[in-house]
Amino acid sequence: MTADLAFFGLFLLLLALGAPILTAVGAAALVFLWTHALGVQVMAANVYSNVAKFPLLAIPFFILAGYVLDRVGVSQKLVDLLSLLIGPIPGGLALVAVGGCVLFGAISGTGPADTAAIGTIMIPAMVRRGYDVSFAAAVVAAAATTDVLIPPSVAFVVYGVITQTSVPRLFAAGVVPGLLMGLALAVPVYLISKRRGWGGERWGTLPEIARAVWDAKWGLLAPVVILGGIYTGVFTPTEAAVVGVAYGLFLGLVVLRNVTLRDLYETFREAALASAVVMAVVAFAGLYSWAGATLGVMDRAAKAVAGLTDNPYVLLALLNVLFLLAGMALDAISIFYVFLPILMPVMAKFGWDPVWFGVLMAVNLSIGTLTPPVALNLYVASHIARAPVGQIARAALPLLVSLLVVLLLLTYWPALALWFPDLLRVR
Amino acid sequence: MDREDARQAPRTRGRLLDTLEEALLVFLFVVMFVIAFANVVTRYFLRYALAFTEELVLASFVWATLLGAAVAFRRGAHLAFTFVTDHMPPGLRRAALWVSTACTAVLFLALTYYGVQQVQLERRMGFTTEALALPQWWYTLGVPVLAVLCLLRALQAALEADRSLR
Numbered sequence: 245m246t247a248d249l250a251f252f253g254l255f256l257l258l259l260a261l262g263a264p265i266l267t268a269v270g271a272a273a274l275v276f277l278w279t280h281a282l283g284v285q286v287m288a289a290n291v292y293s294n295v296a297k298f299p300l301l302a303i304p305f306f307i308l309a310g311y312v313l314d315r316v317g318v319s320q321k322l323v324d325l326l327s328l329l330i331g332p333i334p335g336g337l338a339l340v341a342v343g344g345c346v347l348f349g350a351i352s353g354t355g356p357a358d359t360a361a362i363g364t365i366m367i368p369a370m371v372r373r374g375y376d377v378s379f380a381a382a383v384v385a386a387a388a389t390t391d392v393l394i395p396p397s398v399a400f401v402v403y404g405v406i407t408q409t410s411v412p413r414l415f416a417a418g419v420v421p422g423l424l425m426g427l428a429l430a431v432p433v434y435l436i437s438k439r440r441g442w443g444g445e446r447w448g449t450l451p452e453i454a455r456a457v458w459d460a461k462w463g464l465l466a467p468v469v470i471l472g473g474i475y476t477g478v479f480t481p482t483e484a485a486v487v488g489v490a491y492g493l494f495l496g497l498v499v500l501r502n503v504t505l506r507d508l509y510e511t512f513r514e515a516a517l518a519s520a521v522v523m524a525v526v527a528f529a530g531l532y533s534w535a536g537a538t539l540g541v542m543d544r545a546a547k548a549v550a551g552l553t554d555n556p557y558v559l560l561a562l563l564n565v566l567f568l569l570a571g572m573a574l575d576a577i578s579i580f581y582v583f584l585p586i587l588m589p590v591m592a593k594f595g596w597d598p599v600w601f602g603v604l605m606a607v608n609l610s611i612g613t614l615t616p617p618v619a620l621n622l623y624v625a626s627h628i629a630r631a632p633v634g635q636i637a638r639a640a641l642p643l644l645v646s647l648l649v650v651l652l653l654l655t656y657w658p659a660l661a662l663w664f665p666d667l668l669r670v671r
Numbered sequence: 672m673d674r675e676d677a678r679q680a681p682r683t684r685g686r687l688l689d690t691l692e693e694a695l696l697v698f699l700f701v702v703m704f705v706i707a708f709a710n711v712v713t714r715y716f717l718r719y720a721l722a723f724t725e726e727l728v729l730a731s732f733v734w735a736t737l738l739g740a741a742v743a744f745r746r747g748a749h750l751a752f753t754f755v756t757d758h759m760p761p762g763l764r765r766a767a768l769w770v771s772t773a774c775t776a777v778l779f780l781a782l783t784y785y786g787v788q789q790v791q792l793e794r795r796m797g798f799t800t801e802a803l804a805l806p807q808w809w810y811t812l813g814v815p816v817l818a819v820l821c822l823l824r825a826l827q828a829a830l831e832a833d834r835s836l837r
């Protein structure tokens with residue numbers, strides 16, 4: 245028992261000391277492998293095989309596809325189109341930002357990338373139009389949380405690999421909750437904008453709209469290219485991600501000819517770096533959960549969690565609070581590696597659908613990207629807006645409450661997530 | 672992310688290594704993409720599987736991850752929970768920095784050590800890869816080599832952070 249607490253305690257202690265997450269999980273795993281003489285010799289092989297999994301290859305390629313397509317300029321065209329369609333409503337530009345994040349979410353695989361892509365366009369645009377800068381940044385950061393739910397999603401790839409769940413089914417299950425989160429955000433955005441007098445844009449004429457649809461065609465086609473292949477059963481998620489990259493390169497080099505080799509070098513470098521940051525956590529968090537499983541810590545923790553209560557609704561409420569708290573301090577990937585070995589037996593005991601549970605965790609953790617201290621979306625938004633994180637976090641509060649309503653609905657109504665994949669008949 | 676600004680200070684030494692590191696990272700990513708794309712094309716359009724090249728993609732993926740981790744150490748881009756340390760006085764903050772750096776160092780020293788052992792084991796046993804029948808240790812060798820690079824970059828970043836706290 246003491247040893248079990250130490251297993252989690254050491255990790256938390258290192259985390260509190262500001263160590264990189266990969267160090268916190270890696271060093272804690274190492275200490276326990278050493279002290280229990282548990283086959284530490286295979287450490288290098290373990291780290292290698294944690295990364296060298298074919299399904300995980302979808303991660304670098306989805307990240308790269310998002311970066312390339314953003315560089316090619318599809319996000320600007322998507323935003324231009326949305327401005328004509330929903331811009332005239334009060335709070336128009338803010339609503340365009342929400343819609344833009346949701347749309348770009350269908351191209352990009354991570355929330356911070358979405359925040360950067362839409363934020364660099366929409367935050368300055370909103371500020372020029374008189375919106376409060378913290379509000380503008382908060383809207384983008386909050387709307388980009390939908391990226392975790394809207395396929396493709398890097399978090400779902402990792403969840404699928406750990407729990408042996410179908411990634412295409414997870415992707416499909418995220419669609420409705422993701423769109424609902426977008427709608428839930430539109431309500432406070434509209435109300436606040438109306439009260440603060442941030443009006444709508446002028447109405448677009450029909451030819452203008454037609455023109456904008458035509459200009460946005462490459463961006464609108466991107467999700468079709470990326471996701472279409474997965475749902476027609478032609479491509480695996482990894483292959484679809486590769487095709488997404490190829491599509492972006494084809495646009496930039498052949499069709500639009502608006503990227504230079506130098507641009508591509510930078511885009512590849514930044515995507516490789518973003519991928520490495522995610523994958524380094526995967527490499528060492530995998531070691532941590534392997535050590536925990538070998539020690540039997542995870543099983544004992546699972547029994548403890550399952551024994552907390554026999555009432556599944558109470559347990560779900562407790563888990564939601566736990567996930568929200570964990571999401572404040574950790575990223576989704578390390579949370580999956582630390583918690584899922586504990587929670588998989590719990591899911592089995594209560595007969596919870598692992599796909600629905602993955603979506604539930606993703607909603608929780610995406611809300612966590614909005615809550616300091618570790619709030620990736622807020623950091624990116626604050627960087628773009630040049631406004632303090634604390635101020636943006638306060639402006640994001642009403643938006644966060646709105647997202648919690650979606651979380652509550654999803655917690656007690658699993659069909660919300662499972663209806664769509666069942667309709668598509670994806671397994 | 673906050674630490675990112677502090678790192679923008681111009682540095683004169685080590686530029687060449689930085690550029691080489693990044694160029695190799697981009698190269699590995701290009702290799703991954705080119706082979707993976709060739710796989711998709713041949714499988715769906717020529718109905719001919721190049722699946723045996725998959726292990727090359729995965730090896731590049733592992734190498735790119737460790738190499739990118741080294742770059743991320745240098746740029747201070749690794750995910751971390753800095754809330755507690757951000758509220759510490761500079762002296763305590765430096766102590767925390769060095770405890771955490773020591774742990775990072777031990778982690779990558781261990782990875783280097785066990786990586787070398789793994790390479791030796793694979794050479795001794797003559798392990799070959801499943802699809803291409805290459806010596807397994809060719810792939811594994813990247814782990815200890817890049818672990819050393821991660822170690823050096825983590826120490827370098829810690830020294831820079833330490834200087835800014837003094």
